Amino acid sequence: MNSIMDTRREIVEVNSSGVRDTIYVAVAKDVKDSKLNVIWAIQNSGGKNICILHVHVPAPKIPMMGGKFPANALTRQEVKAYREIESQDMHKTLDSYLLICQRMGVRANKLHIEMDCIEKGIIELISQHNIQNLVMGAASDKYHSRRMTSLRSKKAIYVCEKAPASCLIQFICKGYLIQTRDCSMDKLRVEGTSPLAKQMQNSEVGHSPHLRSKSISHDQELLHHRVRSMSSVSESGRSIASSVSSSEWFSTPQSKFDNEPSYSPSPSSVETAASNTNLISDGSENVLDLKSYLSSIKEEDLYHASPPSVLQDGRRDDSVYDQLEQAMAEAEKARWDAYQETVRRRKAEKDVLDVIRKNKDTKILYEEEVKLRKYLEEALEKAKEEIDNMRSQIEKVNKELELALDHKSSTENQIGEASRTQSLQLLSEFSFSEIEEATCNFNPSLKIGEGGYGSIFKGILRHTEVAIKMLNPNSTQGPSEFQQEVTVLSKLRHRNLVTLIGANQETRTLIYEYLPNGSLEDHLICNDSNTSPLSWQARIRIATELCSALIFLHSNKPHSIVHGDLKPSNILLDVNFVSKLSDFGICRILSCQDDSSSNNSSTQFWITKFAKGTFAYMDPEFFGTGELTTKSDVYSFGIVLLRLITGKLALGIKNEVLYALNNAGGELKSLLDPLAGDWPIAEAENLIHLALRCCDMNKRRRPELCSDVWKVLEPMRASCSGAITNTFGLMSCLDKQLNRTT
Known part of the structure; x- marks a missing residue:
């Protein structure tokens, strides 16, 4: 990863006209630090072209999950996603400088380079582009004073010493010209609009031999006259x-x-x-x-x-x-x-x-x-x-x-x-001895998964194949999460929610229906040879089923329920690949509060000081404010939908999709997961734009699941299900008939 920091990468967006007719203005990444320098250069350009010059220094540490980590400690995709964000921010800053020039009636260009040292980057640009006229800061504005006549910035001093002799450099601070370096004159001129510079200029003029007064003798009579x-x-x-x-x-x-x-x-x-x-x-x-x-x-x-x-x-x-x-x-x-x-x-x-x-x-x-x-x-x-x-x-x-x-x-x-x-x-109450017998004394060969709550074992309990979630003694979750899941799942029944069969209060053990096809995460990654990728038709159907489950939770009366940890590993698949939403340990039952910013007279939300969930799927507003609403699940649903379409990892997936759309000319094929088969372009485009709306940073701009998202997904599911849907329906009818006979 250090090689990325040492690599110099340059993007040039300047005119091919001669550099002698161009004034290059070195600017900082914060517009307010170099705004006055740009304005001074425009006012003193004399009709020359203006080019904004910038050296971008990549951040050595990348912010992630509330902390900062070295680049070599993260994956390549995570570093790449953050570098793209840095690049977008840099271009926005340069566009802000160009907007200042445009407002002053000057059309400007931009030139930038990526290096780990700003002053060396400026010298490199001067050498590569044969820059003849450069304007840069003499010091930070906080060091400016009326008596300032020398450079106060290490960067300015370095550039003044190392720049080629052919380059005229003017050093500015707070809109005043502090020094001019003109090696063609074999001297460093102190000039400008600062008060002390004017005083020095006047002092030099006053002692000039050309302005000495000449005395002339006059006739006495003429003087009397x-x-x-x-x-x-x-x-x-x-x-x-x-x-x-x-x-x-x-x-x-x-x-x-x-x-x-x-x-x-x-x-x-x-x-x-x-x-x-x-x-x-x-x-x-x-x-x-x-x-x-x-x-x-x-x-x-x-x-x-x-x-x-x-x-x-x-x-x-x-x-x-x-x-x-x-x-x-x-x-x-x-x-x-x-x-x-x-x-x-x-x-x-x-x-x-x-x-x-x-x-x-x-x-x-x-x-x-x-x-x-x-x-x-x-x-x-x-x-x-x-x-x-x-x-x-x-x-x-x-x-x-x-x-x-x-x-x-x-x-x-x-x-x-x-x-x-x-x-x-x-709920049925099971004894711990029954649970030990069902799992063969928690045999490791029967272990089918592990999560934040504890280990999950496959077992046969009272002649029924079940999944048993056993609390890990070192788990961060405790009695509150156990009681929350029991309270919610014991009251709710939905085709796309996992069924809670029973529990053991003493050991805080939960017994669910057994779902043989694992999680959605397994079928997106396909690390296991026994796990096959999902077709694009199955992915649309799973997205529709997940939307149906969320609408059911959010419409619960009298208070809505927010899942709070929606991700592919918590979406399980049964024998017919019907999706089931699971893991309700950190779900929240919302309370009704007054909210003047909402269109309704009141809205439902839940506030906490410690946000829980998975970072890549977590609502940014919930992470920043601690306010959990139903729109938090909508954001997580948008990330899951992008994963279903692209097959990429969750961290940075939104920025990666936006970058591909903006730089690939609207070409969608590079975004679609090839393992899903040949996506229909129209449906894929609609799904991508729908997912991006769900991932909007502002929760008020995210769509409603019932009125907006469902109207898009349900027609797609109905049109693409075909023979698969008929097969699943036939198998479902057979299961019902068998259950009735038994």
Whole structure:
């Protein structure tokens, strides 16, 4: 089984287009862990194709019967069935990622590989498919922080080190780009949308030699002229800020201007800005601010506008230059003060409008509240009167109920006593010495079977061939199971239920009619050379008889009976291969309880903390909730019906049939048991779909035996019985005549 874990198995579902036009996104098996990575890749794809990349790691331990077992401790069929379930779950997960892409307007493909190591699987896929562009997680979301700039995942670090140099890898965490590995640049770039990454980028740009400011010498007279111009601009800014309306200023934040470098404008530009107030406010949304205007002037213009003698001299007056910067700062402050004033005015106007609107709404709400309060007071008075009337009626009903309960309790006690007396009268009581004599002192050669209750011996008791079930001292079943089987089988008689002849109370031994053809399990497996396989006609007849027995049990009055352990080994065959349902040790007599989720006003069920039965045939809802209903037998019946059709083992049979139907194009021949002969395709298809409905995980979607299942099986049995049915009927008539004569 370890070879399965080491084997690498790949399924490719990608386009044959070049990998350079595709972004591959490595995703986890849980959609929520990689959803943001897929969204980031789509938003930053630049029109490239998207391919979902996944490495599937098979589970080393397989859950089974409430525990987990190593794969090498289970059978090949059990491991295969669970691996198919794993594969289906994986494809559902990948389809969920594809659905995210589809909703964002992107058509994506998927690529996956099966390995026992995720990071090695990613490297293998990169190498096999020559992947050039990969997006994967930098760490789990819980490790993300605003200061995160390095990889926190061992898988990401391994892929970053081992991936081919031609592959560009972008590492994402919680929707932020943390790192980019581009070996073609001979470096690891830190970039992205995380706050610390932006800070690092800004730091690098700030120290770039290309952005260093260049100082230019200016003529002193020219600088004095600039100072005078900027002073006039500052005064114009203040006067305009005091009179401008709230709709004439733009909404540029202060932080925008704090980070911009200063520039040295030409005198003509400053004079133009000072003389034209439309540079500060033109009454539209796209107003040109003063600093943006000045910064647009090129340094070469300053060079050509300055006298050659001044530039060649290379000297400047720093005090005048400082005055120029101070004037520019004052103009900027004036513009910002005007903007702040505009914001305050807008907020004040909005507050006034909100108060007016709120007062109007408050008046309307007050009037409606008065009306509603009056209506509620009237309704409250009526409700009080009705409650008083109901209280008096409840008190009266409670008194009547107490009397009825007392009468019921006494009646039930009388019925229980009578029932126990009747059960003992219906059954024959055999002594232990008779049982020892019938089995030749429990001779091993007469042993015909063994179950959870104990050993079963063949014997002749009072000139009748019988099957004697002897309690094993180490058995998990005890007095309760013994009494349950005696109570049920002593009262019920049906053609397809095994007949209980007698019992021994002291040793808890049960005596049944002897059925010579063994169990249905024996004829499905055919391990014994004396056991022959059943034809498809006989299998349909047995399914119909089993359905009839279950309908009889579920329709029992006043309470339904659930068998609880329906399986082929508990279905016995008599001399004419008529099926008989046996082993009622864990059957349950249901009680009527209220169930608001049911269509009926009440439903019958039985609740336990410890679910009993055979795991492969057990109702999943009963196993999970402990609630046993008649639909639990319907689920077990569906598994038995699938075994009759396919001849396969019970564990995982439903998933195996579903997989074959979905992947074989509806071809049924591969599912049918060849030992049963040539199945008619129409009947086989109807039986398979009926069995799958019975095995539905939700009990409310399972069919009713009486109204749904019986209407399908009975016509099939009548049409395919033929000569076999006639022969069995003739033999049954002969048996009846012989019984009458004796």
